[in-house]
Amino acid sequence: xxxxxxxxxxxxxxxxxxxxxxxxxxxxxxxxxxxxxxxxxxxxxxxxxxxxxxxxxxxxxxxxxxxxxxxxxxxxxxxxxxxxxxxxxxxxxxxxxxxxxxxxxxxxxxxxxxxxxxxxxxxxxxxxxxxxxxxxxxxxxxxxxxxxxxxxxxxxxxxxxxxxxxxxxxxxxxxxxxxxxxxxxxxxxxxxxxxxxxxxxxxxxxxxxxxxxxxxxxxxxxxxxxxxxxxxxxxxxxxxxxxxxxxxxxxxxxxxxxxxxxxxxxxxxxxxxxxxxxxxxxxxxxxxxxxxxxxxxxxxxxxxxxxxxxxxxxxxxxxxxxxxxxxxxxxxxxxxxxxxxxxxxxxxxxxxxxxxxxxxxxxxxxxxxxxxxxxxxxxxxxxxxxxxxxxxxxxxxxxxxxxxxxxxxxxxxxxxxxxxxxxxxxxxxxxxxxxxxxxxxxxxxxxxxxxxxxxxxxxxxxxxxxxxxxxxxxxxxxxxxxxxxxxxxxxxxxxxxxxxxxxxxxxxxxxxxxxxxxxxxxxxxxxxxxxxxxxxxxxxxxxxxxxxxxxxxxxxxxxxxxxxxxxxxxxxxxxxxxxx
Numbered sequence: 001x002x003x004x005x006x007x008x009x010x011x012x013x014x015x016x017x018x019x020x021x022x023x024x025x026x027x028x029x030x031x032x033x034x035x036x037x038x039x040x041x042x043x044x045x046x047x048x049x050x051x052x053x054x055x056x057x058x059x060x061x062x063x064x065x066x067x068x069x070x071x072x073x074x075x076x077x078x079x080x081x082x083x084x085x086x087x088x089x090x091x092x093x094x095x096x097x098x099x100x101x102x103x104x105x106x107x108x109x110x111x112x113x114x115x116x117x118x119x120x121x122x123x124x125x126x127x128x129x130x131x132x133x134x135x136x137x138x139x140x141x142x143x144x145x146x147x148x149x150x151x152x153x154x155x156x157x158x159x160x161x162x163x164x165x166x167x168x169x170x171x172x173x174x175x176x177x178x179x180x181x182x183x184x185x186x187x188x189x190x191x192x193x194x195x196x197x198x199x200x201x202x203x204x205x206x207x208x209x210x211x212x213x214x215x216x217x218x219x220x221x222x223x224x225x226x227x228x229x230x231x232x233x234x235x236x237x238x239x240x241x242x243x244x245x246x247x248x249x250x251x252x253x254x255x256x257x258x259x260x261x262x263x264x265x266x267x268x269x270x271x272x273x274x275x276x277x278x279x280x281x282x283x284x285x286x287x288x289x290x291x292x293x294x295x296x297x298x299x300x301x302x303x304x305x306x307x308x309x310x311x312x313x314x315x316x317x318x319x320x321x322x323x324x325x326x327x328x329x330x331x332x333x334x335x336x337x338x339x340x341x342x343x344x345x346x347x348x349x350x351x352x353x354x355x356x357x358x359x360x361x362x363x364x365x366x367x368x369x370x371x372x373x374x375x376x377x378x379x380x381x382x383x384x385x386x387x388x389x390x391x392x393x394x395x396x397x398x399x400x401x402x403x404x405x406x407x408x409x410x411x412x413x414x415x416x417x418x419x420x421x422x423x424x425x426x427x428x429x430x431x432x433x434x435x436x437x438x439x440x441x442x443x444x445x446x447x448x449x450x451x452x453x454x455x456x457x458x459x460x461x462x463x464x465x466x467x468x469x470x471x472x473x474x475x476x477x478x479x480x481x482x483x484x485x486x487x488x489x490x491x492x493x494x495x496x497x498x499x500x501x502x503x504x505x506x507x508x509x510x511x512x513x514x515x516x517x518x519x520x521x522x523x524x525x526x527x528x529x530x531x532x533x534x535x536x537x538x539x540x541x542x543x544x545x546x547x548x549x550x551x552x553x554x555x556x557x558x559x560x561x562x563x564x565x566x567x568x569x570x571x572x573x574x575x576x577x578x579x580x
Contacts, residue, residue, distance in 0.1 A: 038078060069268055070410050071225040073385045079378030087384045091278040092374055093329020094294040098367040100127050100181060100332035101357040102153070102298065103350070106446035107132035110141040117145060120350060124358045127151040127181060129298075129334060131446035134159025138166045139173075147176045153211070153257075153298070154185030164198045168205055181332070183208035183257055188234040195238065196245040202255050203247070208296070209255040210238050215300050217403065218261040219450045221411035224272045224386055229393025230403060231258055232279055236394075239287060250289045258295055262321040262330070263302040267382060269321065270373050273297060273328030275387035279394070299330035303450045306341045309461055310427025310436060314338035315352055322356050326366040327373055333357055341452065343441030411451070418453055419569035425454040429568065432492040434464070456569055457493055460576070464495035467579040470517035470545070471498040472510050472536060474524025483551040484523040490562055491521070494572030496579065506532060507539040514543055519578045521549040522558065533557070547578040 036058070042065070043058040051064055065077035076083060103125040105113045117128055127150055130141070134156060142152065147170075156163030164184035171178055186198035188210055195210065202209025214231035222230065235256060242252035260276060262269045277295045284292035301321040306314045315338045325333045335356045337349030345353070360366045373379040397403060417423040424430040452458065469491055473480040480503075488498045498521070501513040514520070520540050522533060529550070534557040537548045550558035562571055 035080065042077075070223040070413060071386070071389045073225075073382065073389060075267060075382060076378055079376055079381075081377060083377045083381040087380060089275070089278040089282075089384050089387045091274070091281055092371045093274060093277065094370070095329050095331050095367075096370060098361045099326055099330055099357070100151070101125050101354060101361075102127045102129050102332045102334045103354060104129045104131070104300075104334055104336070104446075105141075106344070106444060107136040107138075107141050108445045110137040113141050114143050114145075116347075116350065117141070119347065120354060121145065121150055123351060124354050125150075127153065127179075127332060129153045129155060131155045132163050134162030134166075136163070136166070138163075138170050142170060147171060147174065147182070148179050151179040151181035151183070153181075153183040153208075155211070156185060157187050157190070160184075160186045160190055160194050161197045161201075164201050164209075168201060171205070178205060178207050181208065183211060186210045188212040188238045188256070192241050192245075195241055196247075199242050199245075199247060199252065199255055203251060208257050211257050211259055211298075212238065213259040215259050215261045215303075216448070217407065219303055219448055220407055221304065221414065221451055222403070222407045223410045224268055225389035225393050226403060226406055226410065227260065228272065228276055228279060228386065228390025229397055231260065231276060232283060232390065232394040233397040235280060236283060236398070239283075249287050250292070253284055253287075253289055254293050256296070257298055257331075259298045259300060260330075261302045262299045262325040262328075262333075263305050264317040264320040264324075266320050266324040266327075267379060268386070269324035270328040271379055271382040271386050273299065273325065273330060274371075274373070274379075274383040275390055277329070278383070278387050279390055282391075297330045298332040298334065299325040299328070300334045301325075301336045303336065303340070303448070304452050306336070306338075306452060307425055307428045307454050308341040308452070308458055309438070309454075310433060311338050311342060311438070313427040314341070315356075316426075318353070319356050319360075323360055323364075323366060326357075326360055329371060339439060339441055340444070340447070342439060343447075344444040346439075346441065414453060415456065416567075419456070419567050420565060421568055423453070425457070428454045428457050428461070429493050431489060432461070434492050434495070434497055460494045460572060462495075465497070465576050465579045467519075468497040468499045468517060469549075469575070469579065470514055470520040470540075471500045472504075472514075472520050472522045472540060473501045474504060474510075474522060474528040474533065474536060476503050479528060480524045483525075486564075487521050487523050487549075487551040487562060490566075490568060491572070491575065493568060494576060496572065496575060507536045510536055511539055511543055514540060514545075516544050518545065518580075519547045519549065519575060520545045521551060521562075523551040526552070529555070547575075549575065 039058040039061050042061040043052055046052040046064055052060060067075045101124060103120040105117055105128060107113055107130055154163050184198050184202045184207055186195050186209055199209045212231055212234045214227045217230045218227050238256055239249050239252050243249050280295040301318040305317055318335050322333055322335050335353040337345035337353040339345050339349040421429050471484060473484050491498055501510055504510050537557045548558045549560045551562055554561040
């Protein structure tokens with residue numbers, strides 16, 4: 001691989017990992033492994049877990065472990081040189097050192113926002129992203145903020161010119177030169193007159209002036225490639241509009257900052273950010289921009305991936321997302337507080353958010369390497385595939401196609417994956433806690449419209465079932481615990497509580513624990529089902545049960561069943577209807 005990130009072509013998958021010519025091979029011969037060795041060892045694990053049979057060839061592990069993204073891009077389980085044999089794009093992140101730790105603030109209450117901003121800045125935040133109106137009192141909001149040290153990025157979709165003029169007026173009043181990275185924040189999709197006016201103000205002030213916000217389509221459910229394509233389409237529009245207004249394309253390009261989303265799928269996020277730079281560089285090349293600037297990226301942890309239930313898990317999601325953003329080369333990162341889905345974050349949520357970047361930068365040293373993923377066969381391949389897919393979406397948008405239908409198709413596909421728990425959401429679709437007490441937060445007027453990935457399950461939790469399900473556990477605790485745990489977790493994901501029978505030896509002991517619930521769920525071993533499952537179902541029906549579910553394979557004596565792979569959303573909806 002050359003210094004610029006391109007691959008010297010025609011690499012084949014090696015039979016054995018040989019040392020480079022001229023280097024000293026320190027590996028013991030017994031420690032050298034071939035691809036076939038990896039396939040054999042991996043196949044043994046998959047056979048043990050019953051994902052492969054003894055008759056399956058070892059090389060089936062590739063198809064078994066290859067994951068496909070929502071853009072139908074395969075993510076290989078092992079990076080090999082063969083993956084890098086036909087790359088079409090090249091380029092590396094250019095950030096040097098720590099990223100800009102950017103906090104988001106709403107300006108609806110300038111005094112309160114100022115207090116929050118000062119706490120954030122004293123706690124390690126290095127720039128502010130402000131959602132404001134044209135008449136927001138920026139003088140109060142930015143009181144004591146050192147604007148020559150802390151960049152401010154405006155977000156004023158309803159009054160971009162007024163907000164930009166207010167910030168510049170405050171800078172002039174203080175006699176302060178704006179910090180590098182200050183952005184007057186005109187939306188790339190804004191009215192042309194507003195876009196040009198803010199751009200001219202930015203050129204005069206020596207600041208950035210435009211934000212291409214691709215998180216907008218991400219929040220609607222767009223895939224990574226769709227987010228990339230949208231970003232390119234909006235970025236290209238900015239160049240066209242400003243160019244037609246007489247602003248040289250090179251100058252226009254230097255005004256733009258891109259806002260992208262980072263999810264807890266770390267490798268696709270890393271690849272997306274790397275692909276975004278390559279694609280924008282290609283746009284500037286085609287626009288004949290001499291000495292083109294590198295794409296400036298402000299990355300925000302994904303809003304849709306977060307959950308309003310068990311919100312503390314959001315800390316883990318945002319940490320992975322921030323890590324991926326840092327590895328992907330983001331210039332600025334906004335970690336959204338874990339309690340954002342509940343309303344306006346409190347001081348603790350904000351502290352955890354800013355400390356996430358502090359831990360990644362200062363303790364994990366993620367920012368010490370400009371491109372940690374560079375040279376990884378798997379990441380280079382994924383980056384290239386995403387770049388190609390994003391360019392295809394961009395071409396479709398440039399030809400006049402709407403992105404709406406594509407996004408709806410992705411939303412439907414993701415919904416199916418979440419419903420069947422192929423894409424588990426911890427604390428919501430997996431391991432939910434019906435007894436949790438959620439922290440209360442005031443409404444956040446600056447929060448955008450977002451459809452969270454777990455919205456359908458959150459709707460069930462918002463309106464819990466009024467009656468519990470009787471969990472008819474057959475046999476000893478050791479015999480029934482696996483299926484009982486599965487069933488109780490599944491039911492809890494739909495807001496359905498359970499009353500557990502406990503260890504039982506026969507139908508009479510089940511009836512002794514039964515309290516007239518309309519829905520019962522049998523949970524036991526296959527042997528118990530064979531021995532007395534049908535008798536248990538019949539006894540419970542006679543005692544008043546109107547709907548019998550079995551945890552496991554369907555049977556003639558049960559009305560419904562639940563097992564791994566079930567459409568959980570459909571199952572829970574049916575079950576809730578029967579509990580009334």
